[in-house]
Amino acid sequence: MVPKTLDTDVLILGSGGAGLFAALHAHKAAPALSITVAVKGLLGKCGCTRMVQGGFNVALAKGDSVERHFMDTIEGGKWLPDQDLAWQLVRLAVERIHELENELGCFFDRNPDGTVHQKAFAGQTFDRTVHKGDLTGIEIINRLAEQVWARKIARLEEHRAVEIIKSTNGDSVSGVLMIDMRTGEYLFVRAKAVLLATGGGPTMYKYHTPSGDKSCDGLAMALRAGLPLRDMEMVQFHPTGLLAGTHTRMTGTVLEEGLRGSGGYLLNGAKERFMPGYDPKAERATRDVVSRAMFAEIRKGNTTPHGGLYIAMAHLGVERVAKEFKGMVERCADCGFDLAGGLVEVVPTAHYMMGGVEFRGDCSTELAGLFVAGEDSGGVHGANRLGGNGVANSTVFGAVAGDSIAAWVKNASLRDPDRQAIDAAVAVCESPFGKKTSSGLEALRESLYEIMWEKVGIMRDAAGLREAAGELAALETELDAQGLGDHNRAFNLTWHDWMNLRSLVAVSRAIAAAAAARQDSRGAHFRSDYPDTGPLERSAFTSLRGDLVVTMKPVAFTRVRPGQTLLENVA
């Protein structure tokens, strides 16, 4: 099957904060470039940036500083972040928030004196989270989307990227094989530069928060293209996922960090506060600490009737909670819970992948012409992402990628693709149509959820990880054997579900391999058989490729060493 071909200077995969910022910056730097944003959903309506609730971390206020934001990021990340990338994050977050307000038209909440209001987020030493109520992402994505629509930037909506295709000599990217989901037709988009910004998304866990369009496709494609991924064991669990009943689709949805930040309590099944027994910072400890304490409490059986725990806010004042957390209160009310005055059942939920494609400060990767930004990239957050640093990361590095790509394509030309690689990728996508019909996708998904939740989740050990590795490999074989009943390729959601599961299982295997290799406990990664952090001075991060062989690479302390701080030098 020979796919249709489209040529563009720049191909951006994904329309979250990273993809849209990249498009706007590339266009601003070089308006004559042909730029195409290709996205699995509808531009402006999909991905997780739109779902950002709490807000955006940035050092703006008197008394705060980029050095303080940096130290919080490094200490929160347990000394595993790439320090130069983390520095870029905190420094450019200031630029980005001004751009969002002054150029792109975002309205963020303000103090009575007109300054931007910044709220408390757990795990930080300063109240620095800029927000629009508790639905910040809608404001950001709406304004970004309007600006993209207003420019001559091409869109391929409901187009799914399925394979990164290299040039004939294999030394650079030639383009991306896509499926037009509306017709089921293949399209090869040839581009001088490609940005991977599909947003990761740990939707392989039983409870998870990300949008349904995210299935780690970008990371799976990067693995198949032979690129190195780092920190893949670092999956962040958000402590307060809504427990709204089995298969309700609302279960797992995140209730924002600010609830704990502002003084909310977590209670066990007996309605007793338990966090002070686990950590002196209690509910305001970092996400990993709180999630682990909750998991331990659940394993002890101190649960609510549905197997979770409660969050309680009423002691802060019903009216205050209703005003400050309007969106959350309404979301809970939709599911029959009274957040302001009553108790809401919650469970830790898989939220964010700190791991991703290894990249340089200009967002370039090992493969010439391929750039990466946002949640598909790894190294900025290390072992833990601070709440509020996610959208800062995607917007900061999206903009960097746009600038770098515009400069890079000046000296680049379109490169011919490896035709055999296109044929092979099409053959894989087509393979379930040639097999006897099976109806096992739901069962396979449930198995994946269970394996990842129980054995590669909040608490891990060698035996569980070994079992998981075997079970995931078997799951991959079973998936490959699946046949689809419906041969109509137009909007064939079962077909896409099969592809989603393939990506998720491939990336789950990478998570399990990295988790088995890291024989210590750091941030989001906890091994009950190796509970100690190990010497910070000898910190190393995991790096793996498609063969799943993990290398431990030393962290370069380019700006600050464990035990030191940048804050001494700050007035």
Ligand SMILES: Cc1cc2nc3c(=O)[nH]c(=O)nc-3n(C[C@H](O)[C@H](O)[C@H](O)COP(=O)(O)OP(=O)(O)OC[C@H]3O[C@@H](n4cnc5c(N)ncnc54)[C@H](O)[C@@H]3O)c2cc1C
């Ligand atoms: C519920 C929730 C609340 C959050 N709250 C906060 C917060 O308060 N503060 C914070 O800092 N962070 C928060 N985050 C994290 C934050 O949303 C992410 O860190 C960040 O926005 C990711 O941006 P991105 O551009 O990398 O990806 P996304 O915004 O997720 O965009 C990914 C895009 O890629 C597209 N895509 C996926 N696969 C393919 C494919 N195969 N082909 C083509 N396109 C594809 C998707 O459709 C989507 O358009 C939250 C996340 C969630 C889920």
